[in-house]
Amino acid sequence: MFRDKLPLSNASLTFRDVVLVPGRAVDEPAKVDLSTFVARGIPIRVPLVSSPMDTVTERDLAVAMAREGGVGVIHRNMTAESEVAMVRSVKESPRYSLQYIKVAPEAPVGEALAMMTAANLDSIPIVADDGSIFGIINRSSAISASGRVIDVASKPVVAPPSLGEEAIIKLMREKGLDVIPMVDSEGHYIGSVTYYDLTRGHPSLGKDGNLLVGAAVSPFDLERAKKLSKHADFLVIDVAHADNENVISAVARMVKEVDVGVVFGNVGTYKGAVDAITRIDYLAGLRVGIASGSICSTGVVTGAAAPTLWATAQVADAVLDSGASIPIIADGGIREPGDAVKAFAAGAWSVMMGRAFAQALESPSPVIRVGSHKYKYYRGMGSEGAREARFSLDRYGLKAKNVAEGVEGLVPYRGTVRDIVNYFVGGMQAAMGYIGAMNIREAWEKGAFSLVTSLGWSEVAPHDLFTDVEGD
Numbered sequence: 001m002f003r004d005k006l007p008l009s010n011a012s013l014t015f016r017d018v019v020l021v022p023g024r025a026v027d028e029p030a031k032v033d034l035s036t037f038v039a040r041g042i043p044i045r046v047p048l049v050s051s052p053m054d055t056v057t058e059r060d061l062a063v064a065m066a067r068e069g070g071v072g073v074i075h076r077n078m079t080a081e082s083e084v085a086m087v088r089s090v091k092e093s094p095r096y097s098l099q100y101i102k103v104a105p106e107a108p109v110g111e112a113l114a115m116m117t118a119a120n121l122d123s124i125p126i127v128a129d130d131g132s133i134f135g136i137i138n139r140s141s142a143i144s145a146s147g148r149v150i151d152v153a154s155k156p157v158v159a160p161p162s163l164g165e166e167a168i169i170k171l172m173r174e175k176g177l178d179v180i181p182m183v184d185s186e187g188h189y190i191g192s193v194t195y196y197d198l199t200r201g202h203p204s205l206g207k208d209g210n211l212l213v214g215a216a217v218s219p220f221d222l223e224r225a226k227k228l229s230k231h232a233d234f235l236v237i238d239v240a241h242a243d244n245e246n247v248i249s250a251v252a253r254m255v256k257e258v259d260v261g262v263v264f265g266n267v268g269t270y271k272g273a274v275d276a277i278t279r280i281d282y283l284a285g286l287r288v289g290i291a292s293g294s295i296c297s298t299g300v301v302t303g304a305a306a307p308t309l310w311a312t313a314q315v316a317d318a319v320l321d322s323g324a325s326i327p328i329i330a331d332g333g334i335r336e337p338g339d340a341v342k343a344f345a346a347g348a349w350s351v352m353m354g355r356a357f358a359q360a361l362e363s364p365s366p367v368i369r370v371g372s373h374k375y376k377y378y379r380g381m382g383s384e385g386a387r388e389a390r391f392s393l394d395r396y397g398l399k400a401k402n403v404a405e406g407v408e409g410l411v412p413y414r415g416t417v418r419d420i421v422n423y424f425v426g427g428m429q430a431a432m433g434y435i436g437a438m439n440i441r442e443a444w445e446k447g448a449f450s451l452v453t454s455l456g457w458s459e460v461a462p463h464d465l466f467t468d469v470e471g472d
């Protein structure tokens with residue numbers, strides 16, 4: 001079914017070979033529901049997963065991904081102990097950074113006002129010495145300098161150090177607030193939590209009620225997998241070509257000995273997926289795509305590839321024919337939100353991205369300045385540097401191959417995970433609007449492709465416009 005949708009069904013079509021055919025929209029794009037499952041029994045609200053790569057997903061990025069409604073998969077280029085510690089530290093992180101702006105009790109109202117202006121907040125709570133909340137000061141009332149403000153100025157405006165989530169929701173509801181400031185441990189403003197965040201189940205949570213997180217493993221490291229499965233919500237087999245007898249038999253054994261679901265991959269073909277589904281007792285998910293990553297040189301070096309769009313349709317059909325319901329993660333080559341929706345139309349449940357999240361503030365590399373531009377470091381897990389790190393840190397890092405299949409370099413810095421997720425969510429909702437799908441299930445049914453030539457693609461992209469004209 002899915003394979004037949006692609007023009008030239010045996011051609012390895014990639015995201016930029018096709019466009020989505022517009023279909024009738026029944027409602028507004030903002031109402032499109034993007035919720036899905038990253039693996040069996042593990043729901044997420046935003047269908048975005050960050051790759052298990054050592055320049056992408058470590059603690060900070062995984063925390064940010066889960067807080068934004070997606071999920072991160074911690075990479076395996078470290079010792080088993082370090083990976084377990086990293087997963088635990090995600091689990092120990094609060095669902096939100098719930099600390100208020102702190103204003104000294106004796107602070108004049110002007111100080112509170114300055115903070116609100118700097119943080120672009122309309123209001124902050126006024127809290128008594130005992131931590132009880134007795135009011136809200138908002139910018140307009142402070143500016144108006146009415147009698148009420150003078151009254152407020154005589155009261156303490158302080159932060160309760162540890163007000164729980166429930167109390168915050170109650171406060172926001174009572175006072176009609178829709179945003180609460182957050183500060184770091186030094187008291188610097190770092191962002192805000194909205195009423196929506198708190199009430200609509202915004203963060204991705206595991207069954208333990210803590211932030212959701214996955215962990216990558218080698219198929220041959222059962223010991224590590226068992227340890228990780230005590231803390232992580234799911235495991236991800238992290239190899240280039242999982243349709244290998246050794247990998248399949250090792251994972252068939254692993255799924256019987258670990259406490260959580262195992263996502264198998266990477267798989268690129270119908271046959272590869274059938275092998276895995278028939279040989280492994282319980283598959284929690286399938287990670288799909290070979291050689292599409294921007295840092296992957298597999299296709300060039302080996303001439304073998306299963307581009308993500310084509311591979312997704314292959315694997316989706318195998319899952320459909322098996323009668324099972326196994327979530328598919330389309331992995332590699334997703335540059336724009338439309339690529340993600342093309343993957344959904346080909347049968348994916350979520351998409352995994354490396355590059356887009358390597359560009360985030362929260363990825364492991366520091367921001368690198370070159371002239372007036374900012375960058376982050378990004379490398380493939382098959383690159384020389386990543387392989388060296390793996391073989392020196394992981395005693396199960398067997399050298400199955402003597403060649404690098406990845407490259408490294410700089411990618412432009414792009415802002416916080418929240419900025420990037422917001423861009424993708426908005427873009428995916430718009431793309432779903434064009435194909436007339438209100439959710440991912442409908443995208444499987446309604447999404448249709450049409451082949452586009454490279455000349456056609458240059459028309460579809462912005463063109464014939466000068467953007468760097470200097471004024472006089």
Ligand SMILES: NC(=O)c1ccc[n+]([C@@H]2O[C@H](COP(=O)([O-])OP(=O)(O)OC[C@H]3O[C@@H](n4cnc5c(N)ncnc54)[C@H](O)[C@@H]3O)[C@@H](O)[C@H]2O)c1
Pocket residue numbers: 218238239240241242244246247266289290291292293296298332380381382397398399400401405
């Ligand atoms: N998604 C991709 O397109 C892609 C491509 C290359 C590498 N990678 C990433 O690079 C890292 C290293 O991958 P890796 O597989 O080399 O890890 P690895 O060195 O740990 O190999 C694991 C096992 O995968 C199997 N395998 C891997 N490549 C094979 C091949 N060409 N032919 C037959 N069997 C093969 C072998 O059983 C091997 O022992 C991983 O993080 C992987 O996800 C991804």
